[in-house]
Each structure stands twice: as C-alpha cells, then as structure tokens.
Amino acid sequence: MSGTRSPSRTGQATDAGAALIVAHGSPSAPEGPEAAMRALAERVAAHLPGWRVQGATLAARGSIAAAVAELGALSAEGRALLVYPHFMADGWFVSEEVPRRLAAAGAAQARVLAPLGLDPALPELCLRRARDAARAAGMPEREATLLIAAHGSPSDPRPRAAAERVADAVRAARAFRAVRTGFVDEAPYLADAARIEGPALCLPFFAGRAGHVEEDLPEALAEASFAGPVLDPIGMDDEIPALIASALAARQKRRAA
Incomplete structure (x- = not known):
C-alpha cells in the first residue's frame, strides 16, 4: 500500500x-x-x-x-x-x-x-448538515423531526451512547421540532423510530457506506414509509478530512508541549 x-x-x-x-x-x-x-x-x-x-x-x-x-x-x-x-x-x-x-x-x-464518533467537533457538523438538508428540501426546521440512524449494540452500551451524545447536542440547539435515534441492532429499532408524523429527515450516524447504510437503513425506512430526505453517512462528509487533521495536530501539539 x-x-x-x-x-x-x-x-x-x-x-x-x-x-x-x-x-x-x-x-x-x-x-x-x-x-x-x-x-x-x-x-x-x-x-x-x-x-x-x-x-x-x-x-x-x-x-x-x-x-x-x-x-x-x-x-x-x-x-x-x-x-x-x-x-x-x-x-x-x-x-x-x-x-x-x-x-x-x-x-x-x-x-x-478517540474515534470519529466521539470527536468533539462532530455534533456541530451533524447539526449543520441536518439544517442544510432541511433547507434544501424546503422543510421548516422547527416543524421537522431529525432521525439519527445508528448501529447500536445489544451487548455494548458504547455505540448507543455515542449516537445519543450527538442527538443530545442537536436537541440542545433547538433547531428541530424533535430529534430521535433509531438503531440497527437494538431498540428503538430503525423501522419503529422512523414512523414519524409530519416532515422528517434522516442522518445516518455511520462512518461509510457499508451493508447497514446500503441495505438495513433503506429497508427499515421503507417499512416505516419514511419519505423524507436521507443524508449521506456523516463519516463521508466533505469536512471530515479537516476534522481528522485538526484532531491529529492537536494531539501532536499536546505531546510537544
């Protein structure tokens, strides 16, 4: 390589x-x-x-x-x-x-x-991308629900905690009517969390386009008749390289101090 x-x-x-x-x-x-x-x-x-x-x-x-x-x-x-x-x-x-x-x-x-999902800069990026998507769809943010789709785990609380951390930060901004989390591997499962009345959009809290994003997520949203915009996985966002570089540089600077 x-x-x-x-x-x-x-x-x-x-x-x-x-x-x-x-x-x-x-x-x-x-x-x-x-x-x-x-x-x-x-x-x-x-x-x-x-x-x-x-x-x-x-x-x-x-x-x-x-x-x-x-x-x-x-x-x-x-x-x-x-x-x-x-x-x-x-x-x-x-x-x-x-x-x-x-x-x-x-x-x-x-x-x-710390991994990408725990990067301190990630919640703000998630909020910006969700707001951008709502505006692009002509969707009033205050009337919309944001669904954060994540992996979860029935045996390890850490994947859920990472997604809920971002959801809490987005809720604190009070940009959307509501913020929900839904998971592939634990309750509330995606198909249940995606049953939303009124305008809604989905932010996949995944690092890339693997089987969950390409298969499980569309299947769950179809089962729930979810018709809102589905964003790209946040781990593929155009700002991720700069975010990673910033974390690396900050760590190097701390070591040199």
Whole structure:
C-alpha cells in the first residue's frame, strides 16, 4: 500500500508527524473500503504539511501491518505513531482489536485517539448538515423531526451512547421540532423510530457506506414509509478530512508541549 506524504516547500518529505487512519472495512469485499481509506488519508494529509499519513482497514489482510511498515512505529524524533479510528464509537474494535493489530505489527507504542464518533467537533457538523438538508428540501426546521440512524449494540452500551451524545447536542440547539435515534441492532429499532408524523429527515450516524447504510437503513425506512430526505453517512462528509487533521495536530501539539 503506497504512502501519502505531504511535501515541504523544498519538495522533500518532512517528518512533522505520522498518522494512520483505521476503519473496519468489509471482509467480503475489502478493496473498495481500502481505496476509500487511502483517498481519505490523502485528503487528511493535504491539511497537514510535512506529515506522513496512511489509511488502512481491519478487514483487508495485512493492511495495517503494511501501513505501519511504511510509516514506522516511531518518527525520526522518537514520536509514536498516531492512530485515528474512523469508527463511530469506542467499542470492542477500537478499544481491543485496533491495539491488538498495532501490537502485532510492531507498533504497540502507537497512540490511539478517540474515534470519529466521539470527536468533539462532530455534533456541530451533524447539526449543520441536518439544517442544510432541511433547507434544501424546503422543510421548516422547527416543524421537522431529525432521525439519527445508528448501529447500536445489544451487548455494548458504547455505540448507543455515542449516537445519543450527538442527538443530545442537536436537541440542545433547538433547531428541530424533535430529534430521535433509531438503531440497527437494538431498540428503538430503525423501522419503529422512523414512523414519524409530519416532515422528517434522516442522518445516518455511520462512518461509510457499508451493508447497514446500503441495505438495513433503506429497508427499515421503507417499512416505516419514511419519505423524507436521507443524508449521506456523516463519516463521508466533505469536512471530515479537516476534522481528522485538526484532531491529529492537536494531539501532536499536546505531546510537544
């Protein structure tokens, strides 16, 4: 897997920092998500002059090991590799599997940041995108319900907590008549939460277009006769590369202080 380097003014790569962006990927079709993560890494690197940035997925065999080999577990200045999980919660994959894979790749000292779903800047981005979509649809925000569609988990409270955190922040802005959450894997299930009277729109609280967004979400909305706008998954938003870059730069700055 090729590396992504931000050039310095002299055209040579500097070593301002090294970062790996990790996503779950798709075990049945790993190529598409791998390409998407490489593209995301390039866009993040554009915001971080002098950094080396890679993207990898858990699903693609050898992807994380190859990225670590390219980046190195430590920078030339002895700084540990920074890892940004492109996940919506700090569940088992982020808290257990990502560190295990890093250790197996020789990067046990890598610093794993909070995942995308817990990024402090994400609730405001979700609110802006929902308001933009309502206006584009000619939908009065004060009369509309926002449905936040998320994964959830019957055995781990963390995925639900991440979605509810964003829902609470959007509610606090009082932009919409109501804000609901609906989940793929726990109650309230999407098909139930999507039974909404009056104008409504749906924000998928997912990192990318995987099976849940392409299959489970449309099926649930169709079952509920939900006819409102459905936004792109928030993890694919055009502002996500800048958000990730900001988190990485802030973490690097704290380490250097």
